[in-house]
Amino acid sequence: MLTLKELDNVMKCSWMPRLLSGLAIVAASSLVACGGGKASGGDPKTGGDDTNGGTDSAGTDGGTDGGGDAAEGNEVGSKAPEVGGEYVTGDGPKSLAEGSGQVVIVDFWATWCEPCGKSFPKYQELVDKHAGNLAVIAVSVDDADEDMQTLKDFAKEHNVSFTILWDKDKAVAPKYEPPKMPTSFIIDKDGIIRHVHEGFEGGEEAKIDEEVTALLQ
Numbered sequence: 001m002l003t004l005k006e007l008d009n010v011m012k013c014s015w016m017p018r019l020l021s022g023l024a025i026v027a028a029s030s031l032v033a034c035g036g037g038k039a040s041g042g043d044p045k046t047g048g049d050d051t052n053g054g055t056d057s058a059g060t061d062g063g064t065d066g067g068g069d070a071a072e073g074n075e076v077g078s079k080a081p082e083v084g085g086e087y088v089t090g091d092g093p094k095s096l097a098e099g100s101g102q103v104v105i106v107d108f109w110a111t112w113c114e115p116c117g118k119s120f121p122k123y124q125e126l127v128d129k130h131a132g133n134l135a136v137i138a139v140s141v142d143d144a145d146e147d148m149q150t151l152k153d154f155a156k157e158h159n160v161s162f163t164i165l166w167d168k169d170k171a172v173a174p175k176y177e178p179p180k181m182p183t184s185f186i187i188d189k190d191g192i193i194r195h196v197h198e199g200f201e202g203g204e205e206a207k208i209d210e211e212v213t214a215l216l217q
Contacts, residue, residue: 039195039196039198039207070192073193074175074177074185074193076193076194076196077193077194079191079192080104080106080187080191080192081172081175081176082095082096083095083096083172084165084171085140085165085167085168085171085172086148086165086168087163087164088140088151088152088155088164088165088166089151089152089156089164090155090160090162090163090164091161091162091163092127092135092136092137092161092162092163093163094137094163094165095137096137096191099135099137100189100191101189102132103133103135103186103188103189103212104134104136104187105123105126105134105135105136105137105184105185105208105212106137106139106176106185106187107136107185108141108176108181109139109140109141109182110140110181111140111146111150111151111154112142113181115199115200115201116182117157117158118200118202119184119200120154120155120158120160121159121160122205122208123138123160123162123184123205124159124160124161125205126205126212127161127162129209130212130213130216133216134216135163136162136163137162137165138160138163138164139166139167139172140165140166140167141170141178141181142166151166180198181199183197183199184196184197184208186208186211186215189215194211195208
């Protein structure tokens with residue numbers, strides 16, 4: 001049974017509309033609130049199980065094998081669903097098709113998500129470090145009644161220049177089903193999901209950098 005504090009976290013951090021019905025409140029007990037990070041994808045060099053600083057990791061191949069006939073889905077090893085939405089700001093590819101040949105981080109976020117303000121500058125540092133080889137497409141799940149300027153102000157406040165889209169019609173997030181804000185999907189050059197990071201905590205950018213670097217080799 002959820003405590004009032006846990007329910008408040010779910011309502012703040014779920015990508016779904018924050019007005020939950022009675023049945024949804026019961027189901028929400030399985031959701032994880034935003035905050036600390038959890039990664040899946042395995043060691044990018046060996047494909048084996050790997051844990052880092054209490055961050056759980058599923059032992060699946062994080063290598064750079066071609067996508068082949070992988071089915072589309074939101075799990076590691078699946079072909080990443082295409083992304084899109086209303087353009088907000090930023091430079092770089094606005095879809096996976098435009099980012100073909102690069103490693104792409106699809107990051108689901110929201111203006112009401114505090115950890116998103118911590119992850120944005122770190123993703124910008126990674127884009128700068130791997131210039132031309134890594135792209136970030138940040139997809140906002142803010143509700144349709146939000147003001148466009150609020151999203152632009154968030155990007156400006158955190159000094160990011162990567163592409164920001166607004167999934168205003170909720171057409172993209174249901175394909176990925178991010179369990180918390182933020183959730184990022186690291187996608188290789190062939191369009192295959194290789195790693196998933198649920199939430200964001202200090203120092204997690206080092207793990208992401210390691211994964212991206214391995215995928216670029």
